[in-house]
Every structure is written in structure tokens, then in C-alpha cells.
Amino acid sequence: MITVSHLSKCYQIYAKPSDRLKQALWRGKKQFYRSFWPLQDVSFTIGKGEVVGLVGANGSGKSTLLQLVCGILQPTSGTVEVDGRIAALLELGSGFNPEFTGHENLVMNATLLGLSTEELNDRYQDILDFAGIGDFIYQPVKTYSSGMMIRLAFAISSYVNADVLVVDEALAVGDAAFQAKCLERMERLMQQGTTVLLVTHDSQMVKKYCDRVLYLRQGQLVFDGDAEEGTELYLAESREQATTSHAISRKISEGDAALAFGTAHGEITEVILSADSSCSVGEQRGRSIVVKQGQRITLDIHAWADETVKSPSIQMTVRDQRGYNLYGFNQRYAGKKLVRDDQGMLYVRYSFTARLQVGQYVITVRLDDSTSSTEVKRVDRRVGIADFIVSAPEQTFDAVLDLDGACEVPH
Numbered sequence: 001m002i003t004v005s006h007l008s009k010c011y012q013i014y015a016k017p018s019d020r021l022k023q024a025l026w027r028g029k030k031q032f033y034r035s036f037w038p039l040q041d042v043s044f045t046i047g048k049g050e051v052v053g054l055v056g057a058n059g060s061g062k063s064t065l066l067q068l069v070c071g072i073l074q075p076t077s078g079t080v081e082v083d084g085r086i087a088a089l090l091e092l093g094s095g096f097n098p099e100f101t102g103h104e105n106l107v108m109n110a111t112l113l114g115l116s117t118e119e120l121n122d123r124y125q126d127i128l129d130f131a132g133i134g135d136f137i138y139q140p141v142k143t144y145s146s147g148m149m150i151r152l153a154f155a156i157s158s159y160v161n162a163d164v165l166v167v168d169e170a171l172a173v174g175d176a177a178f179q180a181k182c183l184e185r186m187e188r189l190m191q192q193g194t195t196v197l198l199v200t201h202d203s204q205m206v207k208k209y210c211d212r213v214l215y216l217r218q219g220q221l222v223f224d225g226d227a228e229e230g231t232e233l234y235l236a237e238s239r240e241q242a243t244t245s246h247a248i249s250r251k252i253s254e255g256d257a258a259l260a261f262g263t264a265h266g267e268i269t270e271v272i273l274s275a276d277s278s279c280s281v282g283e284q285r286g287r288s289i290v291v292k293q294g295q296r297i298t299l300d301i302h303a304w305a306d307e308t309v310k311s312p313s314i315q316m317t318v319r320d321q322r323g324y325n326l327y328g329f330n331q332r333y334a335g336k337k338l339v340r341d342d343q344g345m346l347y348v349r350y351s352f353t354a355r356l357q358v359g360q361y362v363i364t365v366r367l368d369d370s371t372s373s374t375e376v377k378r379v380d381r382r383v384g385i386a387d388f389i390v391s392a393p394e395q396t397f398d399a400v401l402d403l404d405g406a407c408e409v410p411h
Contacts, residue, residue: 001164001195002046002069007078009039009064038064041078042221044214048163049193053206053227055234056216062199065216066090066168069197084163085114089153098142102133102152105141109153113160123159130185131155132178151178158185165189168199203231207323228323229259232383236261262380266305266312266367269345271385273363274298287385291354293392293402299350303367305340309379312338313370314348319362319384326361326400327352332370354390355402362387 012033014020019032026032039061046052054062067073068080070088095112096105106127110120128137131151133144141149157165165186183205190196190209200206206213206227213230215223217237223230260268275291275298291297305312315330331338331348338346346367367380397405 001048001050001083002044002197003079003081004045004065004069005043005079007039007042007065007068007080008037008076009061009068009073010076011036011038038219039068040219042216042219043078044221044224046195046197046212048195049190050212051190051196051198051210053210053213053231054197054199054216055201055203055206055213055231057238059218060216061219062216063090063168064219066166066197066199070166082164085160086164086166087113087157087160087162088166088168089150089157090166090168096141096149096153099140101140102131102137102144106137106152106156109156110160113156113162115160127155127159130159130181147178154182154185158182158189162194164195164197166197169201203235204324206231228384231323232259232261236381259383260381261383262367262378265308265369266303266379268301268303268314268365268367268380268382268385270300270302271363271365271382272300273386273388274300275388288387288389290389290391293354293356293358293390293396295354297352297354297388299352299363299386301348301350301365303346303380304344305346305367305369305379306344309367309369311370312340312346312379313368313376314338314346315366315368316350317364317366318352319364320400321360321362326356354388355404356390357397357400357402358390358392358395360387360389 012023013036014023014033022030023032038059042061042065054065056062064073066088067090068075069082070086070090071080071082072088072090095109097108100108106124107120110123110127115123131137131148131154133148133151136144136148137152141152144152157167167186186196186209196209198206198210210227212225213223213227213234214221215230215234223233271287273286273289275289276296289297299316301314301316303312303314313330313332315328317328318326320326329350329352336348338348340346362384363386365382365385366378369377369379371377396402
């Protein structure tokens with residue numbers, strides 16, 4: 001649906017307004033500006049029905065890329081091809097005339113997005129109901145709050161039946177109820193095969209909805225791949241700017257490469273999962289095991305930390321396949337303190353019950369220097385270092401977690 005090839009965008013930055021006139025008079029014989037490239041040599045393809053997250057720090061070129069994809073900007077070099085109708089929800093109120101009423105802006109934007117008069121008449125009331133701004137639809141848009149403006153903009157974009165939906169941080173503006181409404185609508189569009197390009201700083205949203213992640217850094221595409229890995233890399237590099245930690249990728253054991261973020265002051269050296277033999281699956285040990293619902297899982301973690309790590313702490317987190325944190329635990333919650341041996345090694349054993357729905361789950365392990373509950377320095381972190389599959393003969397509950405529910409039916 002979207003093909004981007006060697007795409008670049010350059011702006012001419014002038015120190016003062018008179019330099020623009022000088023540049024025009026010299027006709028390129030002398031340069032009175034400096035070149036700024038918000039986007040450099042970016043290439044990728046997005047297939048039909050894919051949901052792709054675009055992540056990166058502010059100023060990394062995300063909005064510029066979206067405007068190029070939508071045809072708002074023209075590239076300096078490279079090409080963009082979009083197959084089908086595209087609807088975009090970019091900057092707040094973009095495409096709206098503040099002097100026009102909401103009704104007039106609705107008609108104008110829907111027409112620009114390709115809706116015929118008949119199609120607009122059929123969907124007009126649905127758009128109004130979704131926006132939920134009542135009689136304000138007949139008031140000038142300049143009187144709208146930011147939330148009302150984004151409600152109307154999202155309603156229009158989501159009801160034009162576009163082949164490609166582009167959303168740039170728009171959902172962060174609305175209230176909780178409207179965000180839930182937007183996400184439900186977006187899920188429905190995804191099920192219908194709409195291609196979605198989503199920009200958000202909400203890493204959990206990216207992990208939940210996106211099949212892939214594009215990570216932009218200073219105008220260059222540095223990662224294109226798995227949503228979990230790309231998001232974790234972006235978050236690690238974001239933390240790196242505020243701390244002395246650095247992102248690394250290294251092998252934990254032979255034949256296994258793990259995504260790791262940390263410092264030179266400590267390292268998680270070994271992680272072993274094991275399951276008891278109370279169920280038919282039997283005892284297992286390793287980095288990937290299969291268990292039954294309700295079976296007890298043990299997690300042995302070995303780590304090393306030097307003397308600069310004053311208060312070592314080891315955290316384990318269970319996540320689903322989309323990267324959502326389901327459960328986290330460390331020795332502080334159990335009232336324990338880690339003891340370092342003569343070689344600086346740390347050992348801890350955690351255990352928990354697999355009261356989870358059938359499916360695959362991953363474990364992330366983190367080594368911290370925790371001087372207090374609020375003051376935590378990351379020393380080493382291994383994303384998806386181990387995983388386990390929960391199997392069951394029959395379904396006993398809905399959703400993800402088993403909260404040991406009970407039912408009584410009075411006679």
C-alpha cells in the first residue's frame with residue numbers, strides 16, 4: 001500500500017530575512033543559507049492491512065515523513081507511492097478553516113478525502129454521533145476546544161473508508177472515554193483490512209496494535225522490524241540521553257542473541273526456567289518450557305555487579321506476546337536483600353503460578369541499583385530472555401489472568 005524509496009527532505013534555513021532576497025538575486029552563485037535535512041534516505045514498504053508504528057524522539061522526522069506520505073509536502077529526493085485512498089489525522093486542526101463551522105469543515109474535508117455527496121449523506125449522522133460535539137457542529141471551529149477539534153477530525157478520517165489511515169499523536173489529546181472510543185473504532189478498521197501508520201509515544205499502544213515498528217533517529221531509519229524489539233530499543237536509547245547507560249546487543253549463551261540494555265557495571269549472566277512435575281508435562285529446565293495452567297514455574301537468575309552498584313536488585317517481568325506487562329516481582333517485595341559473593345555474583349530464585357490463558361509469554365529480567373523505591377538506576381536489562389507456553393485441555397476463564405473466580409447460583 002505504501003512504498004517509500006530513498007526519501008529525503010531538505011529545508012533552507014536563513015539567518016535573517018534579507019538573506020532570502022540575497023539568495024534570489026545571486027541566483028545560486030552564492031549560498032546564504034544552511035541546509036537542514038529532517039529526513040535522509042529513508043526506504044520501506046508497508047503491505048495491505050499492516051499496522052505499523054512510527055517511533056522516535058521529538059525532532060527525529062516523524063511528522064515530516066507522514067506529511068510526505070500524505071502528499072502535503074514534496075520530497076527533495078526519492079519517491080513515495082500510496083495505493084488507494086489515504087486519510088490523515090496529523091497536527092491538531094490541520095485541514096480545518098477556523099472561520100468555518102464544524103459542519104462546513106466536515107463537508108469540505110470529507111469531499112477532499114474523496115467522499116461523494118451520496119456517501120457523505122449516508123455517513124453524516126454517524127460522523128456526528130461519533131464526534132459527540134452536539135450543536136457545536138454549527139459553530140465556528142475557532143470556538144472549539146482542542147478535544148472537540150480532534151473528536152471531529154478523527155470522526156471524519158475514520159468514516160471515509162480509506163485504504164490507509166495515518167494517525168500522528170492525535171489520540172493523546174482526547175479524554176479517556178474518547179480515546180477508548182477511538183481505539184475501538186481503529187480496531188474495527190484494522191479488522192476490515194485498513195492499513196494503519198501510527199505515531200505515538202505510548203509504547204504499550206505500539207506493542208498492542210502494531211505488527212512492525214519503524215524507528216527514526218535524527219532523520220534516518222535505524223530500525224525496521226519487530227514491534228517489541230524496536231520499541232525497547234527506542235526506549236533504551238531515550239533513557240541513554242538522560243543517564244550514562246548505553247544500549248548493547250550481546251550473546252547470553254552460545255547460539256542465543258538477546259536484546260540487552262545496560263552498563264559496564266553489571267550483567268545478567270544466566271536465566272533458567274523450570275517447572276515442577278505436578279502436571280503431565282513433567283519437569284523441564286531451560287530458557288523455553290511448556291507448562292499447564294496452574295503449574296508452578298521457577299526462575300533462577302544469576303548476575304554480576306561491581307562495587308559501584310551499592311544496592312543491587314533483580315526484577316522479573318512476565319509479558320504477553322504484544323509486550324504488555326502482566327506481572328512484575330523483585331526481592332524487595334518479598335522483604336529480601338541480595339548478597340554479593342567474593343566474585344561479585346548475585347543469585348536469586350523466583351517462583352510463580354501460571355494462572356494465565358493458553359498462549360505464549362516472555363520474561364524480561366532487569367538488574368538495578370535501587371537506593372530507594374523511587375531512585376532506581378538501570379544496570380542491565382534483557383528483553384525476552386526466556387519464554388514459556390501455557391497449555392490447557394479446556395478453557396476455564398476469559399481474558400488473560402486467572403483471578404481464581406468462583407460462582408454461586410442460588411436456588
